[in-house]
Amino acid sequence: MAKEMEKIMVTGSVGQIGSELTMALRKKFGNDNVLATGHKTPPSPELRDSGPFEFINVAKIETVEEVVKKYDIDTIYHLSAILSAVGEKNPQLAWDVNMNGTYNILEVAREREMTRIFVPSSIAAFGPETPLDNTPQETILRPRTMYGVTKVAGELLCDYYVKRFNLDVRGCRYPGIISYETLPGGGTTDYAVAIYFEAVKNKKYTCFVREDTRLPMMYMPDCLKAAIDLMEADFSRLKHHSDFNVTAMSFSAGELAADIKKHIPEFVCEYAPDFRQEIADSWPNSLDDSAAREEWGWKPSYDLAAMTEDMLKVLKQRHANGTLNY
Numbered sequence: 027m028a029k030e031m032e033k034i035m036v037t038g039s040v041g042q043i044g045s046e047l048t049m050a051l052r053k054k055f056g057n058d059n060v061l062a063t064g065h066k067t068p069p070s071p072e073l074r075d076s077g078p079f080e081f082i083n084v085a086k087i088e089t090v091e092e093v094v095k096k097y098d099i100d101t102i103y104h105l106s107a108i109l110s111a112v113g114e115k116n117p118q119l120a121w122d123v124n125m126n127g128t129y130n131i132l133e134v135a136r137e138r139e140m141t142r143i144f145v146p147s148s149i150a151a152f153g154p155e156t157p158l159d160n161t162p163q164e165t166i167l168r169p170r171t172m173y174g175v176t177k178v179a180g181e182l183l184c185d186y187y188v189k190r191f192n193l194d195v196r197g198c199r200y201p202g203i204i205s206y207e208t209l210p211g212g213g214t215t216d217y218a219v220a221i222y223f224e225a226v227k228n229k230k231y232t233c234f235v236r237e238d239t240r241l242p243m244m245y246m247p248d249c250l251k252a253a254i255d256l257m258e259a260d261f262s263r264l265k266h267h268s269d270f271n272v273t274a275m276s277f278s279a280g281e282l283a284a285d286i287k288k289h290i291p292e293f294v295c296e297y298a299p300d301f302r303q304e305i306a307d308s309w310p311n312s313l314d315d316s317a318a319r320e321e322w323g324w325k326p327s328y329d330l331a332a333m334t335e336d337m338l339k340v341l342k343q344r345h346a347n348g349t350l351n352y
Contacts, residue, residue: 033059033098037084037131038105040064042208043146043200043249045073047103050250052077061097064106084127090134103144103253104131110150110173111302112212117172124176132187132195144257145197147181147269149242150174150214154308161310163271163317170308184268196256197268198318201242203249204333206340209352214305218243218282222334223352225286225293226341234300237280240311244274245328245336252324259322266317273313274326275333285334 039062057077113120202215224231283295318324
């Protein structure tokens with residue numbers, strides 16, 4: 027059984043995954059034991075007021091070292107990243123944050139002999155030459171985005187630190203993540219979040235990928251579960267470390283719209299593909315996550331129908347209360 031983590035730091039804690047992971051970790055390990063960090067003030071009062079927060083720039087190692095020392099951090103969930111769509115608009119920034127930031131986190135962890143580090147990867151690590159259906163754990167990694175390039179390099183760098191320095195680094199290749207808490211942050215799968223908000227608010231959505239675009243996805247509760255379950259797995263059982271395929275479901279944009287329409291019959295979805303379509307076309311339709319299932323017991327809880335029901339229930343309630351901010 028994994029040792030209980032004592033002092034945890036989450037980078038990118040204001041982002042889509044980081045904001046909810048921080049709260050989940052605080053609930054599990056205690057508010058004062060989980061430090062949230064980022065480059066901007068948390069908009070959520072709950073996140074801001076429930077525990078410590080510090081400003082850092084992961085691309086500047088001295089800011090990382092300062093807070094790690096101040097809070098005696100022994101475990102890091104490194105969520106800071108420039109995502110795919112934003113990264114294509116500013117590839118230099120994506121490299122600086124994603125690569126130099128990850129290197130800095132690993133170096134600080136190595137120097138302080140930390141307990142465990144979580145560095146997520148992404149389906150952006152794959153490319154057009156990768157098998158699209160049931161994409162294998164071991165496969166061709168030739169991405170066409172700077173985000174994808176940094177994720178492949180990040181996987182290799184993390185595995186290097188495991189083998190070279192015996193640092194316990196773990197990570198998984200996340201598919202598109204869907205949540206009602208935090209708005210999309212510049213990724214190619216943002217449509218799968220925005221469509222729910224627009225369906226509730228305006229009964230209409232214009233999707234930036236084609237109707238037949240199929241991608242692997244995951245609901246936020248499963249995303250958080252994957253991170254925590256992987257971090258608590260017995261290290262001796264892990265044959266892989268920083269590159270586990272994980273998935274929960276795959277569906278097309280049209281199938282997603284149809285599922286929403288079951289709950290909101292008047293909902294209309296139109297399609298106007300933009301530059302993100304080419305990115306989506308280079309990513310898998312579905313993933314083989316058998317390695318994660320075998321090595322640390324990964325098992326998702328939500329499919330498309332269950333996710334849609336839960337998303338719309340929450341968003342409809344917020345809309346009725348006048349608290350649906352989008």
